[in-house]
Amino acid sequence: MPKKLRGRAADFIFAAPLTVAFVVMFGFFAIYGDGFFEADNLQNVALQSAALCIVAVAIGLVMIAGYIDLSVGSVMGFSGVAAGYLITQSHWSPVWASIVGVALGALSGLVNGVLVAYLRFSALIVTLGALTILRGATFAITPQTFYDFGPGFAVFGSGHFLSVPIPVWIAAAVCIAATVFLQYTAGGRHVYAVGVSQEAAYFSGINVRRIPLFLFVVSGAAAGLAGIITIARIDAAPSGSLGVGFELSALTAVLLGGVSFAGGRGSVFGILLGVLFLGILQNGLAIMNVSFANQQIANGLALVVATALEAGSAWLSRRMGVRRLARRPVTTPVAVGREPA
Amino acid sequence: MAVSIRGLSKVFGGSPALSGVDFEVGAGEVHALLGPNGAGKSTLIRCLSGAVQPDAGTIVIEDEVYTELSPKQAIEAGVAVIYQNTSLIPSLTVTENVFLGEELTRWGFVRRGTQRKEAAALLHTLLGSAEIDPDGQVGSLPLATRQLVEVAKALSRANVKLLILDEPTAALTESEAHIIFDRLRRLRSQGLHIIYITHRLQEVFEIADRVTVLRDGKVALAGQSVANLDATAVVTAIAGARVVHPPRDEVGASRPVLTLSGLSGTRFGPVDLEVGAGEVVGLFGALGSGRSELLETIFGARAPDAGRILVNGHAIDPRKPAGAIAEGIALVPADRLRQALLGELDATDNVLLPSYLKLALFGFRRLAAERRVFASAAAETSFPTALAHRRGRQLSGGTQQKLIVGRWLRSARPIHVLMMDEPTQGVDVGTRSELYKIILESARRDGRAVLFASSDHEEVVALADRAVVMKAGRVVTEFQRSRLTEDNLIQAAHLDGAEGPAGNAGWRQPGARHA
Ligand SMILES: Nc1ncnc2c1ncn2[C@@H]1O[C@H](COP(=O)(O)OP(=O)(O)OP(=O)(O)O)[C@@H](O)[C@H]1O
């Protein structure tokens, strides 16, 4: 269906400033970064971005619906450390420990969701509170680090399938599921509608409570999953650092990817691009021996510059009407308009 | 000197909205700007107000020649606009809105007391006896009151030379519109240039001196004096063809589909009313008569205080719109921009929103079925399918309204009771009579009960089988088709003068945004 394609093209062009920056950056590192453009390194970037991708896509959904979830970093820590506890202290099987870890994430999402969607507390405040509370709870399990989960569990974090790391497969599955949900289910359309205008969605008969509730649960579960993948990859569950600051990285990636704070806008493709952008930026800078401090500065700058680019392209498009959505170039209509009366 | 426009052109997304328009307004003239939906009327005035930059052409305002205007330049040149889509900020008070951007200050501090007094005086001279609380929050005011505040805001500026009103009366009854007309006549005699956009023809003959009709971005009738025109000529110029109201069959006595017994709620009641299968009932009443509140209560958006709602004989208690829709009740709300339109989503999403879940199989969309539903809704409302993938906010006002009506007219859910609040607001004359026909047909064919509220007596006479006149929240009279005339309606609604506008409390809101 060509109309559909045009919508895709529009999405793509909307993400264009980021796409262009991505290509430029990638080219730069490929030329100047020693060992950047090698299969091993790129696979490493993908592996390290997997957890971020899962969390970013999930909070991206929450943000498209017009809400926000800041608790993900601590949910990740809590789920990871809880699973680590179950494996090392209670000698549970890794599979059950993982399931419980994800379920704990979903449960915290459920609490957030009920408070925000049904009791109508501010999402910012509720999830900020959860961020602090769950970090405390993580320390209550242990102030230290659990190690050594056994070889079976390690496969989950660093094993390969068809020579692609398993966490990358999982992240890909999450991206595909989220795309299918947003584009090809009724619920996905409802998410956008709620994000654009709750009142109009409400008058159209959409359940404006259940949708954010569901999304908060998804986001909690995704953070739990990211926690499990991470402890499996590093074979340790450090309660002092697991997931710390992760909510900000995820938020950065989501905003880079063109999801707006106001809701109603964004795509999984854009978010994925945002995640990879951050991952490659960090990897490339590390390869080029840029200090950690400067890497952090670069991350922040990337976000600000991308926002400026987007604002600039929005301004341009306003100046030019919606021409950039037209498939053909703009010459003909202008010529018509310029004919003297 | 006059305000004049030469060869104005503007292209949106490859399709021209204005192509080479010439237009002129004299001092002390009310110039009516007419045309079908999407003709480019709002685009033309947005060029004048600096909200849109034209691609070509010149704008002359009192000896100054512009090829494009910034909003600031436009204000300095003395252009004041009352937009079709109200531009007031809901979270601010009436006073704050009136003086927004033009605050009265001393040493940088806003002089709240002075502002409040001036706003109150302005509202008083503008509206005569009607009271609007200057401290009231705009978001809680009914649509028509907001429109009046908008007028006050435009007139609060010192040096207005060109006043533009884009469908200011779309949601007002005749007596409310007269408040605005009186004011316009006075301004005209002070030598203002006034451009007046409307889809209500009788207003043209009441207030306008000259008429220009736009069609497809071109001038179809240029600056004709109203004295040389009659209604048919104007309608023909707008619609491109003659518009006839089709003959209609009478509905016989039928089983009641919607029954209200002693229903009362915020600002209305108790109301007893029955709407039969295939019957179209019009609620006519002034601002604050409670008609919108009644519809919103039936739709579950407000809680009733007492009484019962029955659909097909079963008592229902819809606690929210989703519940009402599940019972087969639909509402086209009065406030299109806030309660109906999803500006960032495209036209198909806007039509299909209530149908997505119903059409889906295990939650997964069936695109072919969706296309069919959209196509039939578009066909019934003569929505141009070329615009199917435009975003809601990029469509002209009347085109947006078609989407919202189409959303329920052809919804995939079974609708037994179709309620509409100002169903044809902003819709052009040609399409309007087609919509009436389609609404009637769908009522008769599907045995639906149609209940609509309107402030336009012409609309009530054209569409309703039976009219119910509401005043101060109660039903005061009822007219069967045989006695349904414009005179009867107006008399019944305004016997004791219009009621004051009231606030909008008592909402069952979906909740404020938390992000
Ligand atoms: N911001 C925009 N982006 C894209 N297209 C636009 C935009 N604004 C207007 N248009 C298009 O320009 C055309 C003219 O619209 P305009 O709003 O001027 O019509 P109008 O005469 O005011 O109609 P109505 O009587 O329904 O208010 C329409 O086809 C509309 O879709």
Ligand SMILES: [Mg+2]
């Ligand atoms: Mg318009």
